[in-house]
Amino acid sequence: DAGVIQSPRHEVTEMGQEVTLRCKPISGHNSLFWYRQTMMRGLELLIYFNNNVPIDDSGMPEDRFSAKMPNASFSTLKIQPSEPRDSAVYFCASSSGGSWNYGYTFGSGTRLTVV
């Protein structure tokens, strides 16, 4: 298995532009998580899907952020419009159970820089 696949690995964009991050979970995993990592705040859970349905989006910072999971093999995290404070590494992770306790695999992350 190729693991959790995220794209792009790096993204540099100008303030105000739309940014779309992509994630392909491990086949058979039914839970998908989006995280943001910054030096100041460490790792933060943004949103969690179970069986393609968003279960908890309380970590999504504001309306500029949205996430979708149209099918079991693909999810997107969109920021529109982007701001410099959105610069961070965004991680996607998947697991085979309904919570973080059932086998957990992170993607390699997308490093986003908004200038």
Add this chain to the structure above:
Amino acid sequence: KNEVEQSPQNLTAQEGEFITINCSYSVGISALHWLQQHPGGGIVSLFMLSSGKKKHGRLIATINIQEKHSSLHITASHPRDSAVYICAVSPTNTGNQFYFGTGTSLTVIP
């Protein structure tokens, strides 16, 4: 207030030294995880603990539920162990609200 506190924040060791990283938490948990993040790299889950002790190669993780404390030990440290180690907890009765420590940056010098 952080629900998860790690110490030390930064740690430099000579190759071969025994290393301990500590994690204290203030909430009831169903599990505690130790994660490893290499510079510029992804995150790897090292251990998931709900009680006692686990060992994998040179890595040992322990947890004391009563004291709300966990330690990650590295025996015979090696430069390739240089990474950030993150403690994270799954609180009970909160669905998927996970709390993370800010990480311990370890540098092992040859």
